[in-house]
Amino acid sequence: MTRIPLATPVPLDLADELARRIYFTSDAITGFSMVTSGDAVTAVDVTLAARATDPVDLGRKLDVIVASDVLGQRRTAPAVVWHADASGPVRDVFDELLAMGAATESGPGQIAVGEPVLSLMDHLDARLRDVAAAEFTAQEFRYPTLLPADALLRTGYAESFPQLLMFVSRLHGDVDSYRGFLDTMGRAGRGAATLSEGLRAHGGGVDHCLPPTMCFHTYHQYADGSLPAPSLVVTSRGKSFRHESRYHRSLERLWDFTIREVVFLGPVDFVLDCRSRLMERTYALMESLGLGGRCEVAGDPFFLGEGTTERSWSQRLLKLKYELRLPLDDADGGRDVAVGSFNYHEQHFAKAFAITGETGEPVFSGCAGFGLERLAYAFLCRHGVDARGWPKDVRAAVAP
Amino acid sequence: MAENTIEDDKRLIRDFILRHVHGEPLDDDEDLFAGGYVNSLFAVQMLLWIERAFGLRVDDKDLDSTNFWSVNAITAFVTDRRVSAGGAAWTSN
Numbered sequence: 001m002t003r004i005p006l007a008t009p010v011p012l013d014l015a016d017e018l019a020r021r022i023y024f025t026s027d028a029i030t031g032f033s034m035v036t037s038g039d040a041v042t043a044v045d046v047t048l049a050a051r052a053t054d055p056v057d058l059g060r061k062l063d064v065i066v067a068s069d070v071l072g073q074r075r076t077a078p079a080v081v082w083h084a085d086a087s088g089p090v091r092d093v094f095d096e097l098l099a100m101g102a103a104t105e106s107g108p109g110q111i112a113v114g115e116p117v118l119s120l121m122d123h124l125d126a127r128l129r130d131v132a133a134a135e136f137t138a139q140e141f142r143y144p145t146l147l148p149a150d151a152l153l154r155t156g157y158a159e160s161f162p163q164l165l166m167f168v169s170r171l172h173g174d175v176d177s178y179r180g181f182l183d184t185m186g187r188a189g190r191g192a193a194t195l196s197e198g199l200r201a202h203g204g205g206v207d208h209c210l211p212p213t214m215c216f217h218t219y220h221q222y223a224d225g226s227l228p229a230p231s232l233v234v235t236s237r238g239k240s241f242r243h244e245s246r247y248h249r250s251l252e253r254l255w256d257f258t259i260r261e262v263v264f265l266g267p268v269d270f271v272l273d274c275r276s277r278l279m280e281r282t283y284a285l286m287e288s289l290g291l292g293g294r295c296e297v298a299g300d301p302f303f304l305g306e307g308t309t310e311r312s313w314s315q316r317l318l319k320l321k322y323e324l325r326l327p328l329d330d331a332d333g334g335r336d337v338a339v340g341s342f343n344y345h346e347q348h349f350a351k352a353f354a355i356t357g358e359t360g361e362p363v364f365s366g367c368a369g370f371g372l373e374r375l376a377y378a379f380l381c382r383h384g385v386d387a388r389g390w391p392k393d394v395r396a397a398v399a400p
Numbered sequence: 401m402a403e404n405t406i407e408d409d410k411r412l413i414r415d416f417i418l419r420h421v422h423g424e425p426l427d428d429d430e431d432l433f434a435g436g437y438v439n440s441l442f443a444v445q446m447l448l449w450i451e452r453a454f455g456l457r458v459d460d461k462d463l464d465s466t467n468f469w470s471v472n473a474i475t476a477f478v479t480d481r482r483v484s485a486g487g488a489a490w491t492s493n
Contacts, residue, residue, distance in 0.1 A: 076460040268436040307441070314440040317447075317463060318433055346439050364436065 001045050002055050007063045009040035013075040017312075020301055021069055022046075023245030024163045025061045028053040069302070072309030076316040079297040082283045082324075086292030086382060092329040094250040094377075096385045109244060109255030113373070116387060117251075119398045121376045125237060125260050127289075128370055131281045132262045136233035136274060143217035143238055146208040151220040154352045157212060159305040164242040166210035169203050177202040210241035214261035215349075215367040222265065223353040230358050231266025233274065237372075251377035252328060252337045258372040264365060265350070266357065271366040275342050278368050282324060282340065290391050291326055291382055298323035298341065320344050324370075326378035339378055340370040409454070410475040416449060417471060428471040443469070450474065456481050 010018050015034060018041060022032050028049045035043040044062060097103035097117065104112040113121070132138040146168060152158060158165060171177050184198040211217060214236045222232075241256045264274040279295065286293060298321045302308040315321055324340040343366055349355070350362035357363040383390045387399035404412075410428070418426065421437045432438050447458050462468070462477060 074460065076463075268434070272434070310441055310444045314442075314444045317443045317460075318440045320440055346436070348439075 001047055002058075003035065003043050003045050004055060004059045004062055005043045006041065006066055007059075008066060008071060009037070009042045010066055010070055012036065012039050012041065014070055014073055015041050017070045017073055018044075018066065021065050021303065022062070024303060025065050026053070026058055027245065028058070065304070068304055069308045069312075073312055076297070076313075079319070080294050081297075081322065082279070082295040084283070084287055084292045084294075086290050088382070090327045090330050090381050092250065092331075092335075093380050093385050097251075097380070100385065102385065103251065105249070107255075109253060111251055111254060111373070113251070113376075116385075116399055117376055117380070120379060120394070121258065121372045123394060123398045124289075124375050124379065125258075125370075125372050127285055128260045128262075128282075129235060129237075131278070131285060132233065132235040135277055135281055136262070136264075138233040138235040138262060141218070141221070141234060141236045143211075143214065143221075143236055145210065145239055147211040147216055148220065149207050149209050151216060151223070151353075152209045152211075154223070155216050155219065155349065156352060157216070160300070160302050160308075160311070161212070161242075162305075163245070163303050164212055166212070166241045166243055167206045168208040168210060169199060169206050171199070171202050172204040177204075210256075211238070212242050213240050213367075213369055214238050214259045215263045215369070218261075218263045218265075218367075219349045219353040219355065219365070222355045225354075226356045226358075226360075227265055227363060231264070231270045231363075234263045234265070236261050236263075250328075251373045254373055257374070260370045260372060261367060262369075263367045265355065265363050268364040271364045272344060275344055275366045275368070279322065279342050282342075282368075286324070286326070288391075289379065289394065291379060293324060293326035293336070293339075293378075295322050295324045295342075297321070298338070320346075326375075326382070328378060328381045337374050337378060338371075339375040340368060342366070342368045406475060406479050409478050410471060412453065413450075413474050413478070414471045416446070416453075420445075426471070430470055432469045434469075446474075450478065454478050454481070 015036075019034065022044060023029055028051065029046045030049050031047040033045045034041045035045055046058070094103065098105070102114050102117050104114075106112050129140070133140075149167075171181055181198040181202040184201060185194055217236065217238075218234045221234075237258065237260045239256055240259045243255060244253055262278060264271045283295065297316055297319050299312050299315045300321065302311050320343060322342045323338040324342075325336045326339050327334060327336045329335045345365045345367070347362045347364055349365050355363055355365075387395045390398070414428065417432065420442055421432075424437055426432075426437060430437075433440065433443070450456060451458055456478065468474065468477065
């Protein structure tokens with residue numbers, strides 16, 4: 001354990017904002033606890049990976065994060081807009097899923113799922129898709145996984161969340177590069193380090209990324225033109241990727257995961273009304289699935305970019321983001337997970353992608369995203385892995 | 401030193417907002433954000449300005465009201481805070 005003093009103490013009501021950024025400060029940190037004195041965090045006790053790490057330099061990095069991302073923020077009171085209790089206990093069932101072969105860990109944040117999780121995910125997705133179809137007559141698309149790098153850059157994601165980015169790369173398209181790469185492999189032996197060395201020496205540019213969310217595909221789809229209708233609702237489902245600093249050993253935080261997304265594009269009133277209606281319909285769906293939980297104002301983990309504190313604060317002030325959180329376990333004071341979010345972007349994405357409406361002005365947009373692995377996992381933690389304990393309609397659809 | 405009247409406060413608040421809505425006509429009761437007049441980053445800018453201009457601290461519980469973001473609502477908030485603080489007046493920009 002190494003104690004890293006903070007140059008400027010962090011008020012306790014901002015401790016969460018510091019905590020969510022500590023692992024991203026350096027991947028040498030493998031564990032931490034915060035040291036408080038009075039009403040402030042004055043130091044961080046860290047455990048470090050085996051490799052040599054200079055505590056003074058680590059202190060500098062932490063001070064950078066504290067100054068740029070934490071101190072300027074103001075804590076806003078929790079604002080819960082929906083809450084429902086459900087009967088019965090909630091307990092983590094990941095070990096049971098492993099034991100029955102319904103989940104297999106293939107790497108950090110990467111879990112293979114089999115039955116009944118697979119069919120349950122499909123069923124929950126179908127219920128969400130039905131909401132989008134019935135309420136909004138949403139058009140559905142299936143997007144390629146790869147997102148053009150230019151599209152990702154237009155979103156501003158790289159400036160806001162550099163820590164989560166996933167790039168797609170390949171070798172430079174030239175026979176000399178291929179031969180050079182093979183020489184590197186032959187010389188150094190096979191292994192991830194060799195691949196990295198070969199890529200550094202012979203790699204081409206990064207022209208594609210893995211999408212962190214599905215809605216970026218939708219903005220790219222309608223970029224540089226006017227919407228084909230005064231307003232539009234689009235839904236899609238696909239794999240999304242976010243590189244987290246640490247992964248829990250379960251389905252609750254994954255490196256790659258599946259999102260059901262609904263995007264609203266059009267005038268401001270239309271977008272806000274759609275978001276509100278989808279929230280209401282989602283609450284009803286959760287209650288019909290026997291899932292208790294809550295929906296509350298939330299913020300994104302903006303990191304290091306210009307205006308990080310202002311963006312975090314304004315996001316909460318104006319309720320731009322709501323998160324739907326469901327419980328996973330009652331033990332130790334309880335643990336929950338965000339299974340979905342409902343977002344309003346103002347004209348940010350329409351301006352970035354030059355998507356215009358009837359007046360020629362950029363349209364407004366909003367979206368809702370549901371993590372299907374998390375939703376299925378929360379369902380299983382509530383109702384158990386045995387389908388005989390599930391609500392009848394779900395059992396009939398998934399495990400007849 | 402003359403004390404600001406409520407109308408003085410309202411004029412200051414309206415002027416500050418109008419400087420940021422690019423000449424759009426704006427009713428004193430109109431919600432700035434629901435109407436799409438400004439983007440959300442302006443909320444932070446405006447709160448910091450209110451605190452500086454009127455010598456007040458705005459807490460998040462003050463913002464619970466869904467209609468905080470209009471000229472009239474902000475004026476009412478400033479007036480209310482003045483009264484509860486014993487009438488301290490804004491005196492300089």
